[in-house]
Amino acid sequence: MIGSRHAPERVDAVGTVRLDKRGPEAAPWAVDAVGVGKTFRTTSRSVEALQSMDLRMREGEFVCIVGPSGCGKSTFLRIVAGLLPQTSGTLRLRTRSDAIVPIATVFQDYGIFPWKTVLSNVMFGLRVNGVARRESRERARHWLGRTGLSDFADSYPATLSGGMRQRVGIARALAVEPAVLLMDEPFAALDAQLREILQEELLAICEADRRTVIFVTHSLEEALVLGDRVCVMSARPGRLLAERVVPFERPRDRHLRESPQFGAMRAELWDLLRGEVEPQRAAHAVGGVRP
């Protein structure tokens, strides 16, 4: 397959990736994806959802992935989560052998189970992996506390607001203490104010004890507020277009957004992304399809 594996020079990485800001000098690698691609094949046709994704992450690194919708971000996360096999490229993960769930995912919707109470939802990952009920409950309660859900332990998700529901999803993923946490546009359905609050909460949690996170978002601001590094993907079929190290000190606070450097980085990323979103729009405008 020609062109399925992208040429390395396409990645215009800015210098070496600096992780030292938040961790020990040379943190060992945790995720190593090289040319990971996925083509969906049905009986009638095949769709190249992801062309070639490269991502090398150190332990404790927080990477945000942005890209036009439909470019294969979710597909990439599914591959990393082990929910879907890739059709090209290699993916290596380094996780502890004693992890209950090495890789946990927070989904945008349908994540949490409406038929389980908040507490049971958070206990789910532990219970199905053989953690005793008592211990599961204790751990779940700890995470309910840290996500501000203690008062809702016995509620059903249907009675909660969108923000609370997404907190349940986060608590459920964190309760299994995953080595790698995957988040697929977790705040996309929330209103702007709530999104900022949840971003702050996530920052606090992740800065308290560092963990390896891949966070997919379509919001450049969100990516810059949360990430150590931002990866920009091309339009479908997706490949890594560029990556930028986010230079802001941690712990970060909400005033970060107002700094001129933040605005400049946002503009730079938008310039990269615009080129990917625009051609699609132009093609739609004339009723055509991208070749």
Add this chain to the structure above:
Amino acid sequence: MTVDQRTAPSEVTLIETVRPRVGLEASKSRVRRQVWLERGLAIGLPLAAIALWQLASDQAWIDSRLYPAPTTIVDEGWHLLVDGRLLGDIQASLYRILVGLAIGATCGLVVGTAMGVSRTLRAALEPTLNAIYVVPKIALLPVFLTILGLGEAPKLALVGVTVFFFVWVETMETMANVPEGFREAGRSFGVSQLGMLRHVLGPAALPQIFVGLRVAMSVAVMVNTAAEFIVGDDGIGYLIFNARALFAVDRMYVGIVVVALLGMLLTALIGAVGRWLTPWHQSSTRIR
């Protein structure tokens, strides 16, 4: 869309509107009044119909030998109850319905689950089962009578088969259509196949399974009554049919009323068990 520009500026007058305010107390009592009205209608309407029937019978507007008055039916029912005959028939029918339901629902759950989970199994069995699904089950009674003799077995089989199809179809359809997102969430935590059934597919399908069970229950009462018309010498169905043969019209109506009440009671029971087992469903759909 066109913009209406017919009014010259001089013709425009200002209209002040003040929306009336309804205090919290007033709106609360209005809601309460609505609830009482609905309840009153639900009970009052059938009561009024019965009263009218009684009146029509007393006034000889209708032939009370063909349409006995409600009081006559209650009287007759009381007599049958006291001499023990009625209870025996209720017991016989209840036994058939409940045992048939248990057998049919169990088989329906097992087959429905297996087919809901396995695409291959669905492909293999669904067309055949769908074809049998549309056969009126009562038409199978002669077959069961031929195979199983004249005892309890053919009636249990008939009720069982009827219930089976309703439970099977609901279980299979809902399990097969549980949104991929839920399965994925389950798999992402490494849930086993059995765990998937217990934590994800089962509970996801449960509310709909109870919908199937409720329908199954009312149809079970129906086919059982019909079967009792045809074979055997006890049960409410037999009571009704036998009364007709003896031209004991009062007794016939007692049987009809009893079977109606039985059906109502049993489906309400299924509904209650369903609500108890699916509290999340209730809390998300019930109007408070």
